[in-house]
Amino acid sequence: LAKTTQPISMDSYEGQEVNITCSHNNIATNDYITWYQQFPSQGPRFIIQGYKTKVTNEVASLFIPADRKSSTLSLPRVSLSDTAVYYCLVGVYNFNKFYFGSGTKLNVKP
Amino acid sequence: EPEVTQTPSHQVTQMGQEVILRCVPISNHLYFYWYRQILGQKVEFLVSFYNNEISEKSEIFDDQFSVERPDGSNFTLKIRSTKLEDSAMYFCASRAGQANTGELFFGEGSRLTVL
Numbered sequence: 001l002a003k004t005t006q007p008i009s010m011d012s013y014e015g016q017e018v019n020i021t022c023s024h025n026n027i028a029t030n031d032y033i034t035w036y037q038q039f040p041s042q043g044p045r046f047i048i049q050g051y052k053t054k055v056t057n058e059v060a061s062l063f064i065p066a067d068r069k070s071s072t073l074s075l076p077r078v079s080l081s082d083t084a085v086y087y088c089l090v091g092v093y094n095f096n097k098f099y100f101g102s103g104t105k106l107n108v109k110p
Numbered sequence: 111e112p113e114v115t116q117t118p119s120h121q122v123t124q125m126g127q128e129v130i131l132r133c134v135p136i137s138n139h140l141y142f143y144w145y146r147q148i149l150g151q152k153v154e155f156l157v158s159f160y161n162n163e164i165s166e167k168s169e170i171f172d173d174q175f176s177v178e179r180p181d182g183s184n185f186t187l188k189i190r191s192t193k194l195e196d197s198a199m200y201f202c203a204s205r206a207g208q209a210n211t212g213e214l215f216f217g218e219g220s221r222l223t224v225l
Contacts, residue, residue, distance in 0.1 A: 041221075046215070087153070097166035102152050
């Protein structure tokens with residue numbers, strides 16, 4: 001399984017765009033990249049998933065370069081309620097085993 | 111919106127006691143998971159379950175742990191003889207299982223405190 005590396009923490013201010021990058025140098029051909037959000041004392045919540053290039057949904061965008069060795073989660077105009085831990089996961093769903101990394105603790109300030 | 115439900119929300123037990131944590135996955139989902147999170151640490155994979163048997167398990171999931179789906183709706187995690195280090199939040203998750211759909215739906219967790 002591909003190991004992921006993320007910054008331990010990031011600070012931002014309300015209204016700013018936040019980009020969190022995840023490094024996954026040994027990603028395999030069949031691996032997908034998925035991001036989750038976790039608030040304190042709650043279960044993780046799916047944000048977005050992608051394989052290559054760019055994926056966008058109503059809450060975030062995911063940018064994946066051609067070599068797929070990294071990915072960037074982009075959160076537009078964050079608010080205080082976006083303060084959470086963000087996890088990047090890399091894996092093949094047929095193997096049914098998904099490991100969370102250490103995550104990035106995002107702190108949004110007023 | 112359908113959700114994964116877990117009971118109990120909090121359980122306190124004495125070391126050496128057996129504990130059963132219960133989960134009701136989303137009804138049409140095919141894959142089920144248990145994760146745990148020790149306070150302040152990352153979410154750790156324990157086990158996945160598909161077609162009434164364990165699909166994958168981590169090195170954490172030793173002989174003290176077992177899972178079953180006794181009645182087609184509940185999905186349980188049993189810890190036979192709890193240790194202090196089993197104190198953690200335990201999360202159940204389920205997944206629909208369609209090709210390339212990787213969304214795991216997590217419950218709110220069961221907090222286990224072992225004294």
